[in-house]
Amino acid sequence: MSTVPYVAEKQVAIAAVRRACTLTASVFNKLVKNETLTKDDKSPVTVGDFSAQAVVNTILGHAFPDDRIVGEEDAADMRAESGVELRNRIVELANETLTGPLQPGEENIWGLGSGKAQTAEQIMDVIDRGNYDGGRTGRFWTLDPIDGTKGFLRGEQYAVCLALINNARVELGVIGCPNLPVSASAPTGERGCIFVAVRGEGAYQIPLSPSSTVEPIRLQIPDLSQDQLNLLESVEKAHAKLSFNEKVAQVLGITREPTRMDSQAKYCALARGDGGVYLRMPTGAGYREKIWDHAPGSVLVEEAGGVITDSRGQPLDFGLGRTLGENFGFVAAGKKVHSRVLEAVKKAKEDEATGSA
Numbered sequence: 001m002s003t004v005p006y007v008a009e010k011q012v013a014i015a016a017v018r019r020a021c022t023l024t025a026s027v028f029n030k031l032v033k034n035e036t037l038t039k040d041d042k043s044p045v046t047v048g049d050f051s052a053q054a055v056v057n058t059i060l061g062h063a064f065p066d067d068r069i070v071g072e073e074d075a076a077d078m079r080a081e082s083g084v085e086l087r088n089r090i091v092e093l094a095n096e097t098l099t100g101p102l103q104p105g106e107e108n109i110w111g112l113g114s115g116k117a118q119t120a121e122q123i124m125d126v127i128d129r130g131n132y133d134g135g136r137t138g139r140f141w142t143l144d145p146i147d148g149t150k151g152f153l154r155g156e157q158y159a160v161c162l163a164l165i166n167n168a169r170v171e172l173g174v175i176g177c178p179n180l181p182v183s184a185s186a187p188t189g190e191r192g193c194i195f196v197a198v199r200g201e202g203a204y205q206i207p208l209s210p211s212s213t214v215e216p217i218r219l220q221i222p223d224l225s226q227d228q229l230n231l232l233e234s235v236e237k238a239h240a241k242l243s244f245n246e247k248v249a250q251v252l253g254i255t256r257e258p259t260r261m262d263s264q265a266k267y268c269a270l271a272r273g274d275g276g277v278y279l280r281m282p283t284g285a286g287y288r289e290k291i292w293d294h295a296p297g298s299v300l301v302e303e304a305g306g307v308i309t310d311s312r313g314q315p316l317d318f319g320l321g322r323t324l325g326e327n328f329g330f331v332a333a334g335k336k337v338h339s340r341v342l343e344a345v346k347k348a349k350e351d352e353a354t355g356s357a
């Protein structure tokens, strides 16, 4: 009899991402929308990032005390003498979120809903549990507490992203997208989704708020026709070379405008067929992409039947540490389209080199 893998990990990861999404939404409403931060405060995104990392790391630490965590943030700014205000705000937010009443699906997760607040030292220490360096062997989590920080501040797309990696293979990915419409066909309709993938078990979309009536939606990248194809790309010009994307789109004969969206919500959109191709090319030499920016998205895409590689067709290597190493860009798409995109990238590069484009 085969057993379903990572059942507890999946339940805990969903609960952690859900709680963190509640927190980031409240940071947005309290601090970003109303601009209630004073001049001396750190930006709301810092408050949001740090407290969301505290929440997720606390929940993971209770459930899996031996697991390591590669998290984007660390508590150095909070420990600084000038960080008292920042520290107080983060501790308050994290405690408020961690002590909130137990939600459906959280019944077996120890420590939640207990009403027991943590001290500032405990919160800073738990944030710093995210300082693991990663590597080729063993099991660890990787966390981006707010991915798409610029999108978060604009009130657009951002995501809370968590993945479990074992021996350099991404086994589980959970992505919380508080601002993503539940269905792309109703862009002004209900918002807030969580995307979940366990290796070998498929990719699913579930509601952001726990629900006993809404069934998980199984995701499968559809076979899009040529006129339905478009690119999913970054909003920030500093993060991806959008002019190159345009050339690739031309080579592919894509006529639809690209969809620009911050964060790993792009991988979620791809997984449910909202766009045909995720393309992210480096803007210059030197920047090393981080594992927390791609681990959950990569397993989601693969479990939705797609393929993700770098722009030369090489597999992503999550065993190199906190980064993915030298950056050649990323291509993710459905199986048939993916190989066409790799060819088109090659052609666009050749044209660029010969100045014929």
Ligand SMILES: Nc1ncnc2c1ncn2[C@@H]1O[C@H](COP(=O)(O)OS(=O)(=O)O)[C@@H](OP(=O)(O)O)[C@H]1O
Pocket (backbone or CB within 6 Å): 072, 144, 146, 147, 148, 149, 150, 151, 233, 234, 235, 236, 237, 238, 239, 240, 261, 262, 263, 264, 282, 283, 287, 290, 293
């Ligand atoms: N130079 C450069 N090149 C590539 N990527 C970079 C670069 N600088 C930053 N980052 C990372 O981009 C993450 C956000 O990516 P997005 O796809 O959301 O891009 S965008 O914000 O829409 O432009 C963003 O994640 P967050 O910091 O979590 O927002 C960064 O880790």
Ligand SMILES: [Mg+2]
Pocket (backbone or CB within 6 Å): 144, 146, 147, 148, 292, 293
């Ligand atoms: Mg990020």
Ligand SMILES: [Mg+2]
Pocket (backbone or CB within 6 Å): 049, 072, 144, 145, 146, 147, 148, 149
């Ligand atoms: Mg981030």
Ligand SMILES: [Mg+2]
Pocket (backbone or CB within 6 Å): 072, 149
């Ligand atoms: Mg960042």
